[in-house]
Amino acid sequence: MSSNSEPTETTGREVARRVFAREFNDANYIFAESDDDMAPNYALLPTGEKANRVFFVGTLTETEDVGSDDEYWQARVVDPTGTFYVYAGQYQPEAARILSKLDAPEYVAVVGKPRTYETDDGTVNVAVRPESITVVDEETRERWVIETAEQTLGRLEHYNTEINDYARMVDERYTTSLGTYREEIIAALESLDETDTVDEADETDATDATGVDIDDTGTTDEDIGTSETDGINSDTDTNNEADSSATNDITDNEDTDETDVLDSDDETDTNADADASNDATNNENTNDTDTNANEAVEQDTL
Secondary structure, eight states: OOGGGSOOSSTTSOOEEEOOHHHHHHOOOEEESSSOTTOOEEEEETTTEEESEEEEEEEEEEEEEOOSSSOOEEEEEEETTEEEEEEEOTTSHHHHHHHHHOOSSEEEEEEEEEEEEEOTTSOEEEEEEEEEEEEOOHHHHHHHHHHHHHHHHHHHHTOOTTTOHHHHHHHHHOOOOHHHHHHHHHHHHHHHHHHHHHHHHHHHHHHHHHSOOHHHHOOOHHHHHHHHHHHHHHHHHHHHHHHHHHHHHHHHHHHHHHHHHHHHHHHHHHHHHHHHHHHHHHHHHHHHHHHHHHHHHHHHHO
16 A cells, blocks of 8 residues: 555645554654744654654553643553554643543554654654544554555555655665564564464354354254254153063063963863863772672672
């Protein structure tokens, strides 16, 4: 995405450049393009562009009122490459008010002007004087990282000292290799991949904890209910089969017992008939014997 596509917030205002913290903190040369007292000041970006205003999104990690008499708020906003230092006082009342109420950590979008200050040891540091501070969500932050990577890469691709005055100024003022900023682009984009990996791991852990992922399996309460019903029906069928089998066994046993009883009765009746027949035979034999005896007595008497 080229610098021509960068938005201007209001007609007459300078474009707010998207820039990573590492490059912004290296942009410690501030200049004006004319001697006019009202001429705007610019920070010279090491990728070969000027910036009167910057736009960045990151994580607010700290806020502190460092003023002595009046409120003067300091904030730190972190992106994947480093830290932006933001200062708001009486001339930025709205930004100061917001910083006084925010609790870190929080994703914030900041538009502001670059300013430099010199430390006691002579080091020149860069900070932001905020024009606006807005709380945003993670999606906005990730989109900013992608767009800033594209625009930083675009500046690097158009870095040419023969046709770009700002590129020549960079060669004169800075010593950091351009390869450093290419590496920062890669690191920033890789940080998004790491975030996605963590999110996926969290989702996997949540799925493992519940044992069911409705979105992935497509299982619904109706399906679960049907499954439970099928299980109950299956158990009922099994029980019915077991009951039927048990009933058949009982019936078979009863039939066997009845058969055994009948067979026993038949055998008893048969034995009784046989005994009766034998008794009759014996009686007949006894009668014959008695008859013969009587005949013998009669003959003796004659």
